[in-house]
Amino acid sequence: MYDVMVVGAGPAGCTAAKTLAEKGKKILLLEKFKMPRYKSCSGVLIRKSMDLVKTYFGEAVPASALCTSTQNRGMVFTDDKGKEYRFEQEGLNVWRSHFDGWLAGKAKESGAEVKDGTAVVSCTEKDGFVEASLGGEGTDTVRAGYVIDCEGVVGTLKRRIFRQTSSASEPGYITTYQTFNEGSIDLDPHYFYAYLQPALSQYDAWFNVKDDLLVLGVSVKDREQIAHYYRRFLAYMKENHRLRIDRQTKEDKWLMPQIIPGCLVDYGVGRILFAGEVAGFLNPMGEGISAGMESGYHAACAVMENFGQPESVRETYRKRTEELQAYMQRQWSLVGGMAATFAKMA
Ligand SMILES: Cc1cc2nc3c(=O)[nH]c(=O)nc-3n(C[C@H](O)[C@H](O)[C@H](O)COP(=O)(O)OP(=O)(O)OC[C@H]3O[C@@H](n4cnc5c(N)ncnc54)[C@H](O)[C@@H]3O)c2cc1C
Structure with missing residues (x-):
């Protein structure tokens, strides 16, 4: 007891x-x-x-x-119209x-x-x-x-x-999907980047760095749409942030409450x-x-x-x-x- x-x-x-x-x-x-x-x-x-x-x-x-x-130095949100908001704050990874x-x-x-x-x-x-x-x-x-x-x-x-x-x-649940990659990008690894454009995900898409691996993720309400949004997000990051992926080392799927x-x-x-x-x-x-x-x-x-x-x-x-x-x-x-x-x- x-x-x-x-x-x-x-x-x-x-x-x-x-x-x-x-x-x-x-x-x-x-x-x-x-x-x-x-x-x-x-x-x-x-x-x-x-x-x-x-x-x-x-x-x-x-x-x-x-x-x-x-050190995490904050979050950078891009809203549904492509406008960037920076939230500077001391944090950890x-x-x-x-x-x-x-x-x-x-x-x-x-x-x-x-x-x-x-x-x-x-x-x-x-x-x-x-x-x-x-x-x-x-x-x-x-x-x-x-x-x-x-x-x-x-x-x-x-x-x-x-x-x-x-x-x-x-x-309701949201499915999150993220990959860990060797490669390069022009974003600052000290920030967490979230993208709220509906063309890139059904909730948010994100980028951050963990032990020098580039983490790229999308979250969706409809699991069938993961590949579709992930492809779009990669294309967006290549076009806007010179993303280059040499090798994907890991991927995972999880849930979040809606x-x-x-x-x-x-x-x-x-x-x-x-x-x-x-x-x-x-x-x-x-x-x-x-x-x-x-x-x-x-x-x-x-x-x-x-x-x-x-x-x-x-x-x-x-x-x-x-x-x-x-x-x-x-x-x-x-x-x-x-x-x-x-x-x-x-
Ligand atoms: C992709 C993604 C990114 C995220 N990024 C961040 C972030 O950067 N910063 C942040 O603050 N939060 C982040 N979150 C949210 C954060 O991970 C969760 O909100 C947090 O872990 C919730 O803590 P918890 O203790 O409630 O549950 P959890 O951390 O999920 O712990 C629950 C534990 O219960 C165990 N368990 C489940 N069922 C049973 C059972 N029947 N018997 C015994 N054990 C059981 C599980 O195995 C687990 O270890 C993220 C979530 C996701 C999905």
């Missing part, structure tokens, strides 16, 4: 587990993959993420998590496998039991606790006073939980809270690491403050994340103002 079981060792889960463990709670952090696991991500830590790492983990991001160009592995290590140092290679298959609320069944070797069940589900975008567990109770708001105006959040049900992307915490500028850490922290504090009063936990959590939600909505307005495609997503 644990005080709290945390599902998923991403930024949200590691922050929740660390916060509760250092306050003396008996914590189990479960991750379905062996750590360090791969996570498709541009790996840009904005200033806010760097500050949250210091606040919640007591240290700066270690050099071992960084890739070149190690990380590999998510190393960064998240470090966060999980910090949760462990604080006293959380970390079990990787183990998926949580289902969670059922019983009288005064939650029972979870685990996949992998030996099908175990685990009991905990509360569960904080930080499983990330797909939300398989969340859907199962809601099927047992009420119905969740089903988010962010809608209002930035809806599912806080949880009963003794089960949702945090991070599975709850809907994602900055519309494509930045979800800070939103994950911040919501994971507040979910943990809400549990801590109301341990004996489960009926108050969700309301405390909602109140604690009001400012984060307002921040997401401000970002939504900013991006929505740059491209008509975003405004139409309502």
